[in-house]
Amino acid sequence: MTATPGDGFPLDAHLHTDQSPDSSVPIDVYATLAVEQGIPEICITDHVDFDPRDPAFEYSRYDDRERVVRGAAERWAKQGVTIRFGAELTYNWRWDADVRAHLARHRYDYMIGSVHDWPESPYWPSRVRAWVEGRSIDEVVAPYYAEIIAAARSGLFDTIGHLDVVKRYLHPYITAADLAARPDLQEPALRAIVESGTALEVNSSGLRYPGAET
Numbered sequence: 001m002t003a004t005p006g007d008g009f010p011l012d013a014h015l016h017t018d019q020s021p022d023s024s025v026p027i028d029v030y031a032t033l034a035v036e037q038g039i040p041e042i043c044i045t046d047h048v049d050f051d052p053r054d055p056a057f058e059y060s061r062y063d064d065r066e067r068v069v070r071g072a073a074e075r076w077a078k079q080g081v082t083i084r085f086g087a088e089l090t091y092n093w094r095w096d097a098d099v100r101a102h103l104a105r106h107r108y109d110y111m112i113g114s115v116h117d118w119p120e121s122p123y124w125p126s127r128v129r130a131w132v133e134g135r136s137i138d139e140v141v142a143p144y145y146a147e148i149i150a151a152a153r154s155g156l157f158d159t160i161g162h163l164d165v166v167k168r169y170l171h172p173y174i175t176a177a178d179l180a181a182r183p184d185l186q187e188p189a190l191r192a193i194v195e196s197g198t199a200l201e202v203n204s205s206g207l208r209y210p211g212a213e214t
Contacts, residue, residue, distance in 0.1 A: 011041035013086065013110060014161065014201060019065050020046040021055040027068060031076045031083060043084035043110045044069045048102065050095035051118055062106050086110035088161055091151035092118060103156055112201065113157030115147040115165070123169035132173040137182060140174060141166055145189045152192040159199035163189065 015030050016023035027044060034042050046065055047056035066085055073083040089099055091113045103111070117123040122131035122143055132140055144166040152160055163186065167176050179185065193200050 010039075011043065012039055013041075013043040013084070013159075014045050014088065014112060014203060015042055016046055016088070017044055017068075019044075019060040019068060021059050022047065027072045027083070028075075031072060031079070031081050034081045035076075035079050040080065041082040041084065043086040044072075045086040045088040045110065045112050047090070048087045049090045050098040050102070051090075051092070053119055054090070056090075084109040086112065088112040088114055089157070090114055090116050090118075091154065091157070092147060093150050096150075096154065099154075099156060110159075111157045112159050112161040113151040113154070113198075114161030115144060115151060117169055123166065125169075128169055129173055132170065137174060137178060138185065140170065141179075141185055144169075145185065148189040149192040152189070152196045152198050155196065157198055159201045160193055161201055162203040163200060165203075 012030075012034070016025070017027045017030070018024050023046075030042055030044070034040070044065075046060065049056040051057060065087075069083060069085040073085070076083055085108055087108050087110075089102070089111060091099060092115070117125075122128065122140075148160060148163065151157060164179065167174070167179050170179075190200075
């Protein structure tokens with residue numbers, strides 16, 4: 001038997017489709033790749049954001065996203081691919097009540113809680129350099145990991161997304177190597193994730209960015 005690239009890989013559970021502002025990929029493309037690569041299960045996790053300034057805010061309606069994913073799940077089941085309906089929800093303590101209200105109204109198979117930058121964030125492109133200058137690396141990353149801890153402790157999510165995506169925002173002022181030399185910076189966040197019973201994803205998107213790490 002010839003091995004295929006996905007052999008032994010149980011699922012891919014962080015996929016954005018054309019129902020997200022950062023992707024133009026139709027769901028059937030992912031399903032086709034899953035069949036070709038021997039991946040038995042995928043989960044579509046299009047962005048759900050609560051800041052009206054974010055491109056993903058109300059980009060697509062819940063009912064439309066669910067209809068598309070559930071329909072694809074029916075079509076592809078006979079090909080041996082299980083397709084789940086999920087979401088990647090941006091967590092920010094300012095929008096905590098909105099996240100809770102959304103999840104109280106809507107049902108997902110799988111929920112990723114991720115921390116991203118936002119216009120007032122110290123990691124926003126126009127202000128990250130000033131934020132880094134004159135601060136220790138501990139001080140620089142503190143706001144990001146505080147949000148990760150809050151997301152884990154919220155009890156809202158099945159998993160925490162891309163734990164160290166902050167390195168993408170900090171490049172080139174603080175490099176992936178700088179952060180790798182300080183694994184202790186992540187320990188409080190990892191402890192909160194473990195204590196909350198939340199999963200931690202392995203996210204390969206970092207391989208496309210400076211540092212080329214996952």
